[in-house]
């Protein structure tokens with residue numbers, strides 16, 4: 162879980178927030194390790210586009226890498242600066258105000274070993290251009306980590322809450338929205354995300370379903386039953402890799418490599 166895995170330390174028992182991050186963090190950490198080995202350098206250049214307040218950027222910097230966060234929100238960048246300072250990695254985290262569509266106004270092309278784009282494609286004007294720019298920021302054979310809202314998870318969540326018409330609307334809406342009050346502008350299927358990657362010149366290495374069960378189980382069960390959180394985390398990790406569960410996950414994660 163990103164908030165608590167500085168280099169060399171044994172992570173403490175997972176807090177509940179780890180349900181949102183643990184699967185992706187493990188995949189990202191593996192990808193960073195592989196790039197370290199492939200490039201022969203311990204310090205990678207990482208771009209977190211739409212990185213917000215640094216929930217991934219700061220832990221990645223704690224692993225010893227240099228992280229640039231591009232985000233349009235001044236508030237998020239302010240929170241990032243504070244979080245990086247508190248974690249003692251202010252010298253390795255740079256926040257830049259900018260947008261994934263105008264990415265090359267603020268960063269160089271082909272300047273990064275790894276690009277993260279988490280929770281952003283839902284909100285941008287043109288997800289295709291967003292992915293292309295993220296990929297263009299990568300050096301050849303660099304790794305891209307994409308995380309976006311999954312369609313199926315939203316349909317199931319609405320149905321379980323008894324909002325059957327909204328669940329059906331999400332199922333048929335081109336953007337996967339359940340209604341006018343839906344705060345998420347766009348959701349994706351695994352096929353749509355992998356297609357965006359393919360079109361942008363990425364070889365998809367792995368797809369993971371994130372929060373397959375976490376949003377469906379009553380919080381009180383996870384918080385009060387001894388060992389329940391650990392068991393749920395292990396279940397999430399086991400289900401994440403199975404394509405049968407991708408279609409019902411709250412979020413989808415795609416890890417890929419820029420084609421040479």
Ligand SMILES: C[S@@+](CC[C@H](N)C(=O)[O-])C[C@H]1O[C@@H](n2cnc3c(N)ncnc32)[C@H](O)[C@@H]1O
Pocket residue numbers: 210211212213214215216217231232233234237259260261262278279280281284285286
């Ligand atoms: C849901 S938050 C995700 C933050 C972070 N990536 C994470 O996983 O915790 C979405 C972030 O995307 C940023 N964002 C929105 N539109 C964007 C755009 N066009 N380009 C880059 N970032 C954008 C927002 O400011 C916000 O920080």
